Amino acid sequence: MPTLASENELLLPGKRTYKSIDEQLGDIVLDQSRHGKTWFTVFSIGFLGVNLLLVSILWLLWNGIGVWGNNQPVGWGFDIINFVWWIGIGHAGTLISAILLLLRQGWRNSINRFAEAMTIFAVMCAGMYPLLHTGRPWVAYWLMPYPNVLAMWPQFRSPLVWDVFAVTTYMTVSILFWYVGLIPDLATLRDRATSKPVRVIFGMLALGWNGGAKSWHRYMHASIMLAGLSAPLVLSVHSIVSFDFAMSIVPGWVTTIFPPYFVAGAVFAGFAMVIALAIPIRKWYRLEDFITMKHFDWMAKVMLATGLIVAYGYGMEVFYAWYSGNAFETALLFNRVRFGQTPYSWSFWALMLFNVVIPNALWLPKVRQNLTALFWISMSISIGMWFERYVIIPISLTRDFLPSSFGFYTPTIVDIGMFAGTIGFFIFMMFLFIRFLPMINIFEMKELWHHMKHHDKAHAASEAH
């Protein structure tokens, strides 16, 4: 059993001072020459993706959503699959920043800012899909309750309306939490900036933060309360997303296990994305001292645990299809599992491979310590979680109750373009973020370092006695 001191040493190794932490982390923003060819290459890929997204959206708006593969009976296709996929990815950010803060997990400090940014951009990607799916996104404000000349109000018994509230709240609270966390770091950058425009910009963003003990007192109150408020959001947002399915009568959707299994899946996918992004960025910006192998080990363990919950969810779906004795549920189960005999059964087995079989390699400590393996397992999970939504949505919709209304779903080039486009947009935003804002929480790293020193002293004193 390692002691606290040695664990801290694993989280932030090496000799350093408050100033050197500022230099290592703050100068990624202040010294723009640190962003070389790699940054530009990845950013350009993201930028191409943004253009692809814009073209796809323009084509969609010009022609209407008929350019998507959605049809009757498959009213939900790539748009909802990708919506759920993206919003799930966002959940790791909130889990790391809120729940792990409440649980006083010191290791979250070096990954929380980064993961929170990921949350915001992932929710942006997610939000585009339902808005565009309305067909007329320029009147998307109709989703909101407001007094209007039609004298119409939302139908609050509908899970789709809950979704509007859940996702907008999630987006807003994530931005508030992220910004509050940034304030002291923005002040640090303001004070360290050498050129006047940079100082003015960070000065404005920092709102005049002075680091006074009285300010810190209220600040710490605010951040612990925001964490307390975000924690139930982690659980509620994806539960409400799962209600979009679970509240319906479609076979394969109407199950009570959906909310917990969606939430676990969201955390699973989110951690996979954090790892997949952290591995290259850590290497490019030489952040090995801040994001250590211990961090990866713990993230991998969270991933393994949530992955097992998800696997249990799949098991329960199969069990209930049998146990319910419902002919439609049983038929759906066979549609999923009979490989080669039903239209999408390959996607169910792909899901099993990517989400259940491969992640079990994380049981081995050697795999958790191997960044290449970890990167590819994370990729496998990202793909697997996408297949999960693919299995849930088109398989259930193509064959529901009446054989006369069975159909088929094929995504079109616009669907694929939009999906690739949102991935590009996500990369584009992430790379703007790592260039222009501190991607690791500077003041929390300084605090962690202070506690370590303190602990070492106490340790030395107790050994001397």
Next chain:
Amino acid sequence: MSAVHAGPEVYGVVASFRTPEEVLDATLKAREAGYQEMDAYTPIPVEGLTDALKFDDVRLGWITFLAGIAGGATGLWLEWWTSNYAYAHNVGGKPLTSWPMFFPVLYECTILFAAFGATFGMIALNGLPKPHQPIFNAEAVNRASTDRFVLCIEAKDPSFDERKVTDFLNKLGPEEVETVMTSEGY
């Protein structure tokens, strides 16, 4: 404001230290010496510093709590009023007030309003946004976001005397002591 510019006045005297322990110790000693109007500027939240300053502010908790209650009430009222009066219609034979179905929106509104309360309450109570403050005139405070721990005894303290305070702070073993003026740098 009078037309004649009064010129800079003394805002306070600051002493800078290299470690959180030193500034905490200095604050406790200043408190013992009877100074009341003080603040300490630090790059990280220092445990025990607010106790040493005898400062406590519980308003933010109440603001957040009341904002949350207001949010929940707004959400519930919106749902109840629109489905009973503004746009009452029968959906699948369900009662007009289907309260279990009203829970998710009520819940999200509670969290949203409480988060607004916590964020904007913190910003307002801290007197932000205020990009320039007299305390920034102190050289040492520009490093208080990096690696200096600065104690300021303010001029509004009843027993403030620039010379005495300077002497007192010098005895605490600071890195340096300086007097901060109010309007310098404007």
